[in-house]
Amino acid sequence: MTPTPVTQLEKSALLEVKGLKKYFPIRRGFLQKTVGQVKAVDDVSFHVKRGETLSLVGESGCGKTTTSRCILRALTPTSGQILLSDNGEVLDVAMVPKTRLRSLRRQMQMIFQDPFSSLNPRMTLLDIVGEPLLVHGVGNAQERTDRVVEMLRLVGLRPEYMRRYPHAFSGGQRQRIGIARALALNPRLVVADEPVSALDVSVQAQILNLLLELQDRLGLTYLFVAHDLSVVKHISERVAVMYVGRIVETAPTEALFASPRHPYTEALLSAVPKPDPRLRSDRIVLQGEVADPANTPSGCHFHPRCRYAQAICREKAPALEEVSSNHFVSCHRARELTLRGVQSGAT
Amino acid sequence: MKETKPLLSVRNLRTSFFQDEGTTKAVDGASFDVAPGKTLAIVGESGCGKSVTAQSILRIVDRPGRIVDGEIVLTRADGSQTDLVKLEANGAEMRSIRGGEIGLVFQEPMTSFSPVHTIGAQLMEAIRLHNDVSKQEARRRGIEALRSVGIPKPERRIDEYSFELSGGLRQRAMIAVALSCDPRLLIADEPTTALDVTTQAQILDLLRALQRERGMAIMLITHNLGVVAEMADDVVVMYLGRVVERGSVDAIFHDPKHPYTKALLQSIPSIQSVPKEKLPTISGSIPHPFNRPKGCPFHPRCVSAMPGRCDAADPSLREIGEGRQASCFLYS
Numbered sequence: 001m002t003p004t005p006v007t008q009l010e011k012s013a014l015l016e017v018k019g020l021k022k023y024f025p026i027r028r029g030f031l032q033k034t035v036g037q038v039k040a041v042d043d044v045s046f047h048v049k050r051g052e053t054l055s056l057v058g059e060s061g062c063g064k065t066t067t068s069r070c071i072l073r074a075l076t077p078t079s080g081q082i083l084l085s086d087n088g089e090v091l092d093v094a095m096v097p098k099t100r101l102r103s104l105r106r107q108m109q110m111i112f113q114d115p116f117s118s119l120n121p122r123m124t125l126l127d128i129v130g131e132p133l134l135v136h137g138v139g140n141a142q143e144r145t146d147r148v149v150e151m152l153r154l155v156g157l158r159p160e161y162m163r164r165y166p167h168a169f170s171g172g173q174r175q176r177i178g179i180a181r182a183l184a185l186n187p188r189l190v191v192a193d194e195p196v197s198a199l200d201v202s203v204q205a206q207i208l209n210l211l212l213e214l215q216d217r218l219g220l221t222y223l224f225v226a227h228d229l230s231v232v233k234h235i236s237e238r239v240a241v242m243y244v245g246r247i248v249e250t251a252p253t254e255a256l257f258a259s260p261r262h263p264y265t266e267a268l269l270s271a272v273p274k275p276d277p278r279l280r281s282d283r284i285v286l287q288g289e290v291a292d293p294a295n296t297p298s299g300c301h302f303h304p305r306c307r308y309a310q311a312i313c314r315e316k317a318p319a320l321e322e323v324s325s326n327h328f329v330s331c332h333r334a335r336e337l338t339l340r341g342v343q344s345g346a347t
Numbered sequence: 348m349k350e351t352k353p354l355l356s357v358r359n360l361r362t363s364f365f366q367d368e369g370t371t372k373a374v375d376g377a378s379f380d381v382a383p384g385k386t387l388a389i390v391g392e393s394g395c396g397k398s399v400t401a402q403s404i405l406r407i408v409d410r411p412g413r414i415v416d417g418e419i420v421l422t423r424a425d426g427s428q429t430d431l432v433k434l435e436a437n438g439a440e441m442r443s444i445r446g447g448e449i450g451l452v453f454q455e456p457m458t459s460f461s462p463v464h465t466i467g468a469q470l471m472e473a474i475r476l477h478n479d480v481s482k483q484e485a486r487r488r489g490i491e492a493l494r495s496v497g498i499p500k501p502e503r504r505i506d507e508y509s510f511e512l513s514g515g516l517r518q519r520a521m522i523a524v525a526l527s528c529d530p531r532l533l534i535a536d537e538p539t540t541a542l543d544v545t546t547q548a549q550i551l552d553l554l555r556a557l558q559r560e561r562g563m564a565i566m567l568i569t570h571n572l573g574v575v576a577e578m579a580d581d582v583v584v585m586y587l588g589r590v591v592e593r594g595s596v597d598a599i600f601h602d603p604k605h606p607y608t609k610a611l612l613q614s615i616p617s618i619q620s621v622p623k624e625k626l627p628t629i630s631g632s633i634p635h636p637f638n639r640p641k642g643c644p645f646h647p648r649c650v651s652a653m654p655g656r657c658d659a660a661d662p663s664l665r666e667i668g669e670g671r672q673a674s675c676f677l678y679s
Contacts (some may be wrong), residue, residue, distance in 0.1 A: 014453050032648065044523075059543035059544065059545060059546075060514075060543055087576075112434075133547070146670055164384060170632040170633070171632070172632050174633070191523050198391040200393055200570070200632075201572070201611060201614065202610070202611060202614055202617055202629040202632075202633075203390060203569060203615040203632055204614075204616070205615070205616065205626040205627070205628040206629075207627045207631075208616060208626060209625050209626055209628060211621065212625065227543065227544070228616075229544070230573075230615070230616045230617050230618045230620070231616050233616070233617075233618055233622055234616040234620055234622060234623070234624070234626070235623070236622065237622070237623070239508075253622045257618065268544060268545060269618065270548075271544040271545045271547065271548035272544055272548075272572045272573065272618050273551070273571065273573030273576060273577040274573055274576060274577075274617070274618060274619065275572040275573045275575075275576045275600065275612070275615060275617055276576050276600055276601075277576045277577075277579075277596040277597050277600050277601075278597070278600075279576070279600070280576070283548055283552075285543045285545075285548050285549055286548070286549070286626060287514050289515060289516075290543070290545075313641060318438060320432075342618050342619055343619060
């Protein structure tokens with residue numbers, strides 16, 4: 001029953017993902033024969049330090065959600081290691097037997113995208129926020145109620161509301177309920193999958209501020225999954241950009257936005273509409289479409305759409321290499337290209 | 348400036364939904380103009396009435412909603428003017444305008460196509476409804492329309508079903524249907540919201556190129572201020588069914604007047620902002636349409652609200668400068 005012994009984690013790291021792969025089989029016909037594989041996540045490695053926010057960004061189908069679900073073991077990875085430091089002990093989440101999963105999930109909780117479908121309409125706030133405590137057998141009824149009151153206060157909701165049902169709350173308030181539920185067990189890692197994309201603009205800022213504030217107060221570590229680069233820039237210390245199942249670039253936030261080193265990151269940054277009519281820019285518009293993860297291009301997955309592509313890009317997949325301090329890029333031409341970024345603080 | 352007649356002029360439009368629980372004033376006195384060949388953006392958050400405004404213009408408001416008051420004047424190709432509110436919603440004239448002179452692009456490219464008909468069948472239906480042409484001619488025009496929106500191999504794509512296309516291609520096909528009858532006004536309701544950023548950039552570029560080629564006006568409905576800044580000439584900001592501010596895109600972004608516009612612009616995380624900095628927020632949330640605040644609908648969330656004034660009376664939209672209008676007591 002002991003988890004497989006694994007290599008030591010770096011002191012500062014809470015989570016380290018090594019060579020993670022998740023393939024989904026494509027089955028056809030009467031016998032459901034496997035005719036192909038969707039390589040949703042294809043050899044992804046990264047780490048998250050204690051107390052920091054790492055964002056996984058990318059367009060739909062890039063594997064960012066699949067990666068986050070593997071980390072929570074909502075999906076069992078095809079191969080690879082997911083190392084989580086647990087009170088000095090290092091566990092491989094990918095290998096932990098099912099019976100130990102529950103205790104493991106106390107450490108990692110999730111905030112969902114849609115505050116309307118992620119709360120049970122037949123449960124009161126007390127039941128919703130108290131459920132993780134009940135599941136993990138924490139305290140007695142009175143202690144659990146006290147904890148719920150504390151959590152609701154923490155996320156800026158009035159505890160008097162705890163006998164109400166979710167329908168009585170607006171989208172932003174519901175997202176606060178979801179956050180209270182995720183934090184009830186005092187997790188160390190919080191995985192937030194698009195937590196603000198379903199909210200109105202004026203409410204988005206409130207929830208982002210709340211997440212930042214809670215991180216400060218409780219020393220939380222966030223793995224933030226998002227497609228909106230403006231939100232990502234606002235909340236994270238480091239960013240990992242994914243394209244068709246692979247990480248193409250990872251760097252500290254400022255560095256990634258100011259001087260991207262991968263052509264896909266450059267195009268992605270340039271495609272974001274800037275809220276200033278005086279900056280109507282000559283955008284880089286990518287041709288074609290995101291590659292199909294069931295039928296990936298040879299070599300670098302991005303080469304058919306890349307304006308800097310050369311012969312080698314078609315033949316060989318580039319490895320993730322460190323081009324400057326903490327800045328990793330997988331591009332054959334990373335060292336020779338000068339790419340356009342986005343300046344901070346420009347008005 | 349105002350020599351040319353606006354293509355579309357909406358005055359004091361009110362559209363309400365009459366339900367058992369009460370009446371929802373989805374649009375409550377909206378007024379604005381769309382200039383020919385220009386892009387007007389209508390911005391607002393959910394529940395501000397931007398989509399119902401578009402539905403009112405096309406006369407496709409679902410029951411129990413109906414237009415209670417106001418006029419929507421369309422300047423026709425021959426220079427005559429027609430008030431769309433006075434037309435029969437399903438009458439011959441309205442049907443020829445809808446999809447003919449005014450084209451529509453919806454948000455959800457997945458659900459706005461029929462899954463049991465080919466793209467071609469739906470495209471040809473629109474063409475033959477508005478033009479007296481043979482099937483072969485309609486098909487030829489359909490292929491041309493698909494080519495003009497940048498769909499590769501249109502001869503083959505025209506016989507495919509909507510589920511065989513990717514999100515970006517589906518939205519292009521949707522635009523092809525809307526443009527197949529050469530509209531003079533294209534209403535695009537959140538045309539890129541369901542798309543990824545790189546695909547969004549492609550679609551926005553396409554809309555701009557088509558506008559340049561054909562000189563059509565675009566009424567762009569969106570909540571994304573980045574898209575507005577990229578696309579619009581003029582901007583209308585709506586909140587709870589009312590127009591709170593109108594002006595040129597530069598004026599709205601660089602010199603906003605209404606407290607709601609100011610707060611909205613400050614609260615969006617920008618790709619140019621400094622990481623990990625606290626954002627200014629608008630307190631509270633959008634009220635439920637049944638509990639509309641008395642007076643100015645924004646006053647409970649407004650930092651400049653004047654007690655006794657903003658919660659008592661309703662500010663009307665008034666001129667506050669060259670081509671600028673705002674509905675706020677700060678400017679009266």
